[in-house]
Amino acid sequence: MKKDYHISNALFVLPAVLMFAIFTIYPFVKTFQLSVYEWDGISPNMKFVGFKNYIDIILADKIFWKSMTNAGVITLLALTFQNLLALILAVIIDRGIKFEKFFRTVYFIPPILSGVVVGLVWKWIYDGNYGILNTILSYIGLEKCATSWLSNPKTALLSVAIVHMWKGFGWGFIILLSGLQTIPRELYEASSIDGADSFKQFYYVTVPLMIPIFFIVSILTILGTMQIFDLIYSMTRGGPAGATEVPISYIYRYMSNNELGYATAMAVIFGIVLFLLSILQIKISRKLKKV
Amino acid sequence: MKFKNFVIFCILIFLFSCSSKKSKQEIVIWHWMTDREEVFNKLAQKYSESKVVTVKFETYAPSDVYREKVRAAAQGGLLPDIYSPLGDQRELASFIKAGYIEDLTEYMNTGWKDWFFEAVLQQNTYKENNEWNLKAGIYGVPIDVVSIQIFYNKKIFEKLNLSVPKTFDEFINVCRKLRESNIQPFVSGFGEEWLIDVFSKSFEYQILGEEGMIKTIKGEIKYTDPRWIQVFELFEKMRDEKIFAEGIITMINKDAERVFATEKAAMALNGSWGINVYSGMNPDLKYDVFMPPKIANAKYPLRIWVSSSFLNVNPKSKFKQQAVEFLKWLTEEQQQIILSKETKNIPSNKNVSSEIESDVLKNFASNIDKSFPTLPVVENWKVIGTKCRGIQSIIIGQKTAKQLALELQKEKEKVISEIKLGSN
Structure with a gap:
């Protein structure tokens, strides 16, 4: 009877385990396996190279690390400005302003748009020949500031980062707003009776209770931004001269040129970096909670 | 029982559909x-x-x-x-x-x-x-x-009384006159590396010839060779003469086609498919094509991309x-x-x-x-990529021809050592 019970339990779990094994464990193992081979993706023969791909990437591939730096810069901007904007807007909406539902909907429109579409629209805005941005700058007398935003290596990365932040702040906004709405109103009333002004209420009530939410938002921001690709591909393709190259676009370039072993090794290293970043963030968050 | 019959029926239908497909x-x-x-x-x-x-x-x-x-x-x-x-x-x-x-x-x-x-x-x-x-x-x-050649806007050329350039110097002169008239001379989808490669190759074949190209790929001629520097200097010259349209190095070809079709540039390096594209974008556009410019005293004949x-x-x-x-x-x-x-x-x-x-x-x-000849050897894609991104850098004034040549040779040597290691 007990045996039957266990068998039936195992049978219920089996489909989920199988799905997990096929769609998660197998690709993971296969990716690692490919990364220690040299393979063009076509030939039936793969050449085992051990950790050569890893050594080459870590020690000699400057472009890969430059692409990581680029992604890091966009991530840093998103972590600060994008999330700050999201927080400010969430706090304003949480205070109960007029047309609250309207704003809530409007702020959530950019994240649901396709990255490629957003990229193409903004590419049009930034265009040096007929872009709206340069037209506006000329109209208000700032024609000296007009430039080919995406073709100038000094402005290209920042231009892409701005679009990414515009597209992404809605996620943070929704999560932060839902977090703010879970804070009991009584706490604000009590702190108000104790003489706390709005700033003190925010600092002593909102911030400590929002730390788990800040943590989730920052984890999602880091993971989402480091893996940026669709905007880059549709706006600059990693150009000008590699100024906006990010890890995924670089990996994609190797994949497209049939260097699957090297590309998957980069993917593994990139995955490890993201994993370590997440661990670091969890630790920081735990420390903050204790404080 | 009913369920069992239903399953058998489904299997039969499946087998029948498979077998009927195979016989066709x-x-x-x-x-x-x-x-x-x-x-x-x-x-x-x-x-x-x-x-x-x-x-x-x-x-x-x-x-x-x-x-x-x-x-x-x-x-x-x-x-x-x-x-x-x-x-x-x-x-x-x-x-x-x-x-x-x-x-x-x-x-x-x-x-x-x-x-x-x-x-x-x-x-x-x-x-x-x-x-x-x-x-x-x-x-x-x-x-x-x-095939890829250079399209030119006939209306603009007629208005400015310009004749179709045949040599590189004539090409530069035409571009100069266009700039003086506030018209962007030349556009192409240089955000796509292969188009830069096509344009560059039309000069490379004239300066190095088929043999020189093969020797370079084999590593017998270095990218720091004066002939290669001469190729890259042509891009410096074109940059200094402001022939390139605004934002050319991040333009995909579709964008470049739009710039030419809307008469915002007078010339465009593009493929024969452009005829269809331009007629769709601007049916009134009057254009013709000419071969990429011939370099004075070039040792070898002009070649173009044909596929x-x-x-x-x-x-x-x-x-x-x-x-x-x-x-x-x-x-x-x-x-x-x-x-x-x-x-x-x-x-x-x-x-x-x-x-x-x-x-x-x-x-x-x-x-x-x-057409460019089909060579028995092909340059490594990383070297081509370095060259094209380097030319992008020249166009925006970030690199000189000599810097690109050095960087390219370094990449070439890296690729050669990788191949040697691989064959060992």
Whole structure:
């Protein structure tokens, strides 16, 4: 009877385990396996190279690390400005302003748009020949500031980062707003009776209770931004001269040129970096909670 | 009991549907050419009416998606009867080596190969002692031809009384006059590295010649050689003369086509497909084409980029013979005329080039024999990428010709050492 019970339990779990094994464990193992081979993706023969791909990437591939730096810069901007904007807007909406539902909907429109579409629209805005941005700058007398935003290596990365932040702040906004709405109103009333002004209420009530939410938002921001690709591909393709190259676009370039072993090794290293970043963030968050 | 009967019924239906499919002689062709979809289907229908075999064209676009599909299908043994791996000679060689592409030499030697432009057929042909140690032979069938030259806006040229430049100096002079009139001289999709490569190669072949190119690829001529620096200096010269349109280095070709079609630039390096694109974007646009500029005292003749849409036969196809027969039929004069008229592309069958309606297309077709030669060796994609990104840097003033030459040589040496390590 007990045996039957266990068998039936195992049978219920089996489909989920199988799905997990096929769609998660197998690709993971296969990716690692490919990364220690040299393979063009076509030939039936793969050449085992051990950790050569890893050594080459870590020690000699400057472009890969430059692409990581680029992604890091966009991530840093998103972590600060994008999330700050999201927080400010969430706090304003949480205070109960007029047309609250309207704003809530409007702020959530950019994240649901396709990255490629957003990229193409903004590419049009930034265009040096007929872009709206340069037209506006000329109209208000700032024609000296007009430039080919995406073709100038000094402005290209920042231009892409701005679009990414515009597209992404809605996620943070929704999560932060839902977090703010879970804070009991009584706490604000009590702190108000104790003489706390709005700033003190925010600092002593909102911030400590929002730390788990800040943590989730920052984890999602880091993971989402480091893996940026669709905007880059549709706006600059990693150009000008590699100024906006990010890890995924670089990996994609190797994949497209049939260097699957090297590309998957980069993917593994990139995955490890993201994993370590997440661990670091969890630790920081735990420390903050204790404080 | 009812359920059991239902299951048996379903299995029978499934088996029946499978067996009926197998008995049908259907040639399946995978392609990426969305602009040719309609005419392909028409031709397939025409062929199916006269033969026992039916033909089915399946379109997968964009080309990136198509490429991935073909590679996945090759791994899974699911390639169709006719397809193309869509890649350079190196990639084609990988497919041939893996046994995914049929050697068509025997069929071609029956007189079939004489139908095609020599330069075009060469692109799917491997000679003896090739880099990949492949058996010499012809492995693909060209369906139509595309070529890249420089389009120019006739209205602007007439208005400014400019004549078509033939030499590099004349080209620079024309650009200077255009700039003086506040018109952007030259545009192209230089955000796509391959277009930079095409433009650069038209100078490279003039300065280094075929032999020099082969020697460079083999590592016998360094990229720091004065001849290579001369090539890169041409880009410096063009940058200093402000010939390039605003934002050219991040423009994809579609954007560049729009800039030319809306008359925001007077000249555009683009392919013969541009005829279709421009007529769609601006039907009133008046344009013609000319060859890339000839460098004064160049040692070697001017060459241009010519390519073809090839189709290859799957050697494991059940209907291999029928597939070859269909391709032969598709490249016959009658079908080639239909294809050319409907798609406004240059036919691969040279015997029908007189049937081309558009004067601009005729101009393209008349220069096909000046194509870049098919070399027995191919430069590594990383070196080409470094070159193209380096030229982008020159255009925006971030690098000099000499800096690029040094960087390129460094990359070349890295690639050579990787190859040496790999062969050990």
